[in-house]
Amino acid sequence: MIGDFDGSANALWTLYGKEAESHDKSRIQTLKDDMDGVLIFVCSHFVHPRNRADA
Amino acid sequence: MVYYLQQNVALLSQVSQQISFLAPQFAIPTTPPPPFPTFKPSISDVRVNAFWFMALAFSLSAALLAILVQQWVRDYMYVFQRYSDPLKSARIRQYLHEGAEGWHMPVVAESVPCLLHISLFLFFVGLGDFVLDINTTVGLSTIVPIGTIGLLYTFTTFAPLLYPQSPYQTSFSGFIWYIIQRSKLFGRRFRDRDGGSKLVSTHMAQGQMQLAMEETEDRKGRDVQAIQWLVENLTEDSEMESFAMAIPGSFNGEWSFEVWTKVSRISQDENKSTDQVEPVSGPLTDIRTYAVPPVVSQPLPHSRTILGPFNSSIRLFMPPAACSSPTNSMTLRPIQYSSKTHHSTSITPSRNVPRELSSRIAHLFRTCKNRPVFASDELWRRRTRACVEATTSLICYADAELNWFGDILEPLGNIGSYEKTRELSLAGMDQSFVMRWTCLSIMTIRRMLSVNESVKKDARTAIECLGELWKGDGPDDEVAERNAQRVDQNLMKEWRHRLTELRWIFYRHQIPMSRKMLDILDERPEASEWGESKDKVDLKSVDSKISNLQGRIDEDSYRISRQLPGIQFNDLCSAHLPAPTLELLCGLTESTFVFPQQILDMFHQLSTHFSSKNYRPTDREREAIEGLLYWQENLLQRQLWRLQDLRDGGALGFAVELFFIVLGQLLSTSSSQDSHSVLYVATFRAIVSDWGQYKYSLGTQKILLDTVASNQGIVHRFNYPTYITDELLALLEHILEGQSGPHIENAVQQLSQPDDRRGVQELRTKALRVISRSRTSPS
Numbered sequence: 001m002i003g004d005f006d007g008s009a010n011a012l013w014t015l016y017g018k019e020a021e022s023h024d025k026s027r028i029q030t031l032k033d034d035m036d037g038v039l040i041f042v043c044s045h046f047v048h049p050r051n052r053a054d055a
Numbered sequence: 056m057v058y059y060l061q062q063n064v065a066l067l068s069q070v071s072q073q074i075s076f077l078a079p080q081f082a083i084p085t086t087p088p089p090p091f092p093t094f095k096p097s098i099s100d101v102r103v104n105a106f107w108f109m110a111l112a113f114s115l116s117a118a119l120l121a122i123l124v125q126q127w128v129r130d131y132m133y134v135f136q137r138y139s140d141p142l143k144s145a146r147i148r149q150y151l152h153e154g155a156e157g158w159h160m161p162v163v164a165e166s167v168p169c170l171l172h173i174s175l176f177l178f179f180v181g182l183g184d185f186v187l188d189i190n191t192t193v194g195l196s197t198i199v200p201i202g203t204i205g206l207l208y209t210f211t212t213f214a215p216l217l218y219p220q221s222p223y224q225t226s227f228s229g230f231i232w233y234i235i236q237r238s239k240l241f242g243r244r245f246r247d248r249d250g251g252s253k254l255v256s257t258h259m260a261q262g263q264m265q266l267a268m269e270e271t272e273d274r275k276g277r278d279v280q281a282i283q284w285l286v287e288n289l290t291e292d293s294e295m296e297s298f299a300m301a302i303p304g305s306f307n308g309e310w311s312f313e314v315w316t317k318v319s320r321i322s323q324d325e326n327k328s329t330d331q332v333e334p335v336s337g338p339l340t341d342i343r344t345y346a347v348p349p350v351v352s353q354p355l356p357h358s359r360t361i362l363g364p365f366n367s368s369i370r371l372f373m374p375p376a377a378c379s380s381p382t383n384s385m386t387l388r389p390i391q392y393s394s395k396t397h398h399s400t401s402i403t404p405s406r407n408v409p410r411e412l413s414s415r416i417a418h419l420f421r422t423c424k425n426r427p428v429f430a431s432d433e434l435w436r437r438r439t440r441a442c443v444e445a446t447t448s449l450i451c452y453a454d455a456e457l458n459w460f461g462d463i464l465e466p467l468g469n470i471g472s473y474e475k476t477r478e479l480s481l482a483g484m485d486q487s488f489v490m491r492w493t494c495l496s497i498m499t500i501r502r503m504l505s506v507n508e509s510v511k512k513d514a515r516t517a518i519e520c521l522g523e524l525w526k527g528d529g530p531d532d533e534v535a536e537r538n539a540q541r542v543d544q545n546l547m548k549e550w551r552h553r554l555t556e557l558r559w560i561f562y563r564h565q566i567p568m569s570r571k572m573l574d575i576l577d578e579r580p581e582a583s584e585w586g587e588s589k590d591k592v593d594l595k596s597v598d599s600k601i602s603n604l605q606g607r608i609d610e611d612s613y614r615i616s617r618q619l620p621g622i623q624f625n626d627l628c629s630a631h632l633p634a635p636t637l638e639l640l641c642g643l644t645e646s647t648f649v650f651p652q653q654i655l656d657m658f659h660q661l662s663t664h665f666s667s668k669n670y671r672p673t674d675r676e677r678e679a680i681e682g683l684l685y686w687q688e689n690l691l692q693r694q695l696w697r698l699q700d701l702r703d704g705g706a707l708g709f710a711v712e713l714f715f716i717v718l719g720q721l722l723s724t725s726s727s728q729d730s731h732s733v734l735y736v737a738t739f740r741a742i743v744s745d746w747g748q749y750k751y752s753l754g755t756q757k758i759l760l761d762t763v764a765s766n767q768g769i770v771h772r773f774n775y776p777t778y779i780t781d782e783l784l785a786l787l788e789h790i791l792e793g794q795s796g797p798h799i800e801n802a803v804q805q806l807s808q809p810d811d812r813r814g815v816q817e818l819r820t821k822a823l824r825v826i827s828r829s830r831t832s833p834s
Contacts, residue, residue, distance in 0.1 A: 004142075005142055009142070010141050010142065013141035013142045013144075013145040016141070016145045016148075017135065017141050017144055017145050017148070020135075020148050020152070021135050024131070024132065024135075024148075024152075025132070027161070028128050028131070028132060031128055031164045032125060032128060034121075034164070034165075034168055035121040035124050035125050035128075035164075036121075037168070038117050038167055038168060038171050039118055039121050039122070041114075041171060042114050042115065042117060042118035042121075042171070043118075
């Protein structure tokens with residue numbers, strides 16, 4: 001069974017793309033925010049104090 | 056530091072030795088300095104250091120992981136921007152998505168904040184240990200807040216497991232949730248749509264979703280709260296408009312119905328002191344739950360006082376505060392009139408949600424009156440439609456009362472003429488709007504007619520006019536009825552003559568005739584009283600009086616009466632061709648008013664057509680003739696009852712008739728008969744809700760009896776579903792309770808004759824039972 005969808009199935013896959021995008025984006029946005037939070041925390045506590053001590 | 060100290064000590068001892076060489080007279084005991092103590096960190100120091108360095112390691116690895124995760128996520132999302140070909144992009148996404156799920160990327164990502172939290176707590180523990188070692192007081196004052204935070208954190212972690220609605224959660228909650236749901240034994244369960252009990256998802260957010268969607272009483276409460284919240288928070292007209300547009304759709308199905316009932320119930324509980332209408336629970340069509348109302352034989356006080364100098368219909372409407380009659384108290388459930396019918400609910404402001412909503416929509420309705428304000432007709436139309444549909448839904452489903460909406464007749468009439476609801480209905484288009492508009496219109500017309508003095512006056516004049524056709528003895532109404540019967544008989548005879556004329560035409564053209572037709576044509580018609588000289592009685596004045604009345608109703612209802620679907624009009628217009636004339640005659644039974652002189656004129660017109668040499672009936676005409684074989688015997692008599700009903704009965708019977716005719720039209724174009732049963736039943740109940748006041752109106756009794764009892768009663772003209780005929784019979788039972796009279800005897804006699812039409816017999820038997828029951832029950 002070799003073959004592929006032709007162009008007329010594009011609508012379906014566009015729909016899939018849209019759905020997946022909204023799904024992934026909402027999920028990834030929260031992840032990214034979490035990661036940003038972690039990075040900011042770590043930076044402020046471990047990087048800045050030493051900088052201040054050096055100064 | 057220790058190192059420097061030791062160096063200092065070594066140097067000092069060296070100096071001391073050198074000094075002792077210079078001054079030997081002093082004998083200085085030279086003691087070699089003690090050996091350096093070997094460095095041995097205390098256990099506490101080790102602990103503190105271990106904690107702190109672990110904390111450092113954890114937080115740094117969290118940072119590293121965070122950077123990595125951001126990178127992964129960026130790469131993952133890149134797919135959507137990279138390829139424009141939907142298929143390619145979809146495949147790559149699916150490929151990567153499977154990988155991400157299979158390798159538990161979300162779990163990994165969620166564990167990053169966990170690492171940070173662990174690191175923080177390690178630091179805290181180390182800090183506590185360190186400070187406690189130095190000083191107990193300082194230590195305790197540090198440990199207490201740390202401990203409190205720790206406890207709070209633990210609670211937060213477990214809170215969503217105990218109360219899934221809890222907003223507090225930590226990164227660990229998800230893991231614990233997963234473990235608990237995996238263990239099956241302790242797992243939380245929910246009922247899914249099919250009613251089966253299932254374990255809640257192992258994914259916490261999804262699990263919360265499942266619990267939120269679970270079909271429970273709690274969810275109903277939440278829905279109710281949500282609607283209430285929405286109503287309170289919508290302030291703009293445009294917002295209200297979209298809300299109004301959304302209302303009709305929110306009444307589909309049992310669930311939504313229950314929710315709305317609850318919405319109105321809650322508010323009723325809140326202001327119980329002002330409640331006059333208390334719904335009695337019971338199935339919708341249970342006849343027995345109708346309560347017996349107090350007998351109100353006197354007209355309401357306000358109906359006498361409304362004849363103002365300007366007889367416009369706007370003045371005929373009570374302002375909401377004055378409408379305290381039960382006319383306007385409409386509930387879906389069978390209603391019970393409290394003894395204090397004159398105590399108004401409307402005076403006291405209340406926080407009732409449907410009430411609040413109604414006043415908002417009433418405001419929206421008022422904005423519709425000023426059509427030029429709207430930028431386009433389309434905008435106006437949209438708003439008006441939204442108002443109409445929302446109003447009907449609220450009245451029918453949410454126990455709202457019609458008078459809460461104020462005077463809506465004018466916008467209703469305008470939208471009716473603009474949308475051409477009659478045509479829409481005939482074309483079977485836009486059914487849900489047409490249906491709601493029609494239901495609301497009949498309710499509004501009924502309310503208007505019941506207090507409209509000029510309509511009553513016109514009806515009175517028309518009856519008097521009928522009474523003067525032939526002089527007779529006895530009360531005016533009886534004379535009028537006899538005269539009406541006489542006109543009916545003559546019309547009938549005239550029509551028979553037309554049929555005989557037709558017979559020759561049929562023979563001449565050798566058109567086959569149906570069995571029914573042959574049977575009827577075999578009878579030899581009697582000559583009517585009028586014969587050739589038709590102007591002996593003054594039927595013309597009857598026509599003009601009725602035309603006046605009709606004009607008045609049309610005008611005062613803003614021509615809504617003209618737009619009701621299914622109602623025929625037999626105005627003083629003249630159709631010259633035979634086909635339309637015949638069709639007009641066919642439609643007589645569906646018209647609100649008939650004009651005897653005009654019918655007579657039409658007969659004569661037909662006669663001229665028939666007598667012309669080369670007349671040959673077309674198919675259309677033949678069909679119409681078939682429909683007219685049984686001439687409606689009591690056209691004028693019925694009309695008289697209708698007039699009496701308009702005069703004394705507050706148009707109750709008139710409205711019921713109108714409702715049934717319209718319903719027939721609506722049902723014939725709608726796909727399913729039961730889909731809007733609640734709406735129709737509610738409309739019917741709203742129309743007849745004040746039957747107690749008009750129980751003793753003879754015209755109303757007669758016309759209602761006729762709808763069921765007569766051979767050609769309205770109920771038999773269309774195959775009406777039982778939910779609505781049951782309502783009619785229930786009304787009949789209550790109206791006839793304790794009543795007697797020849798008209799009831801007559802109806803019983805009519806009903807006792809067997810009828811072989813399908814479905815009709817059953818209804819007639821039921822009706823007979825209802826009537827005999829109301830006769831035997833004590834008054």
